[in-house]
Amino acid sequence: MSQTVEKAQLRKQLLDQRDGTSLDFIKYQAVRFATTCER
Numbered sequence: 001m002s003q004t005v006e007k008a009q010l011r012k013q014l015l016d017q018r019d020g021t022s023l024d025f026i027k028y029q030a031v032r033f034a035t036t037c038e039r
Contacts, residue, residue, distance in 0.1 A: 014023060
């Protein structure tokens with residue numbers, strides 16, 4: 001349970017740090033990277 005809280009706090013930190021754009025950007029980059037690697 002403490003792990004979940006820790007992750008939530010880390011996530012909140014990231015969101016506060018970069019106005020919530022970082023996580024979406026990372027996801028987008030990961031998807032783009034995966035699709036380009038497959039081809």
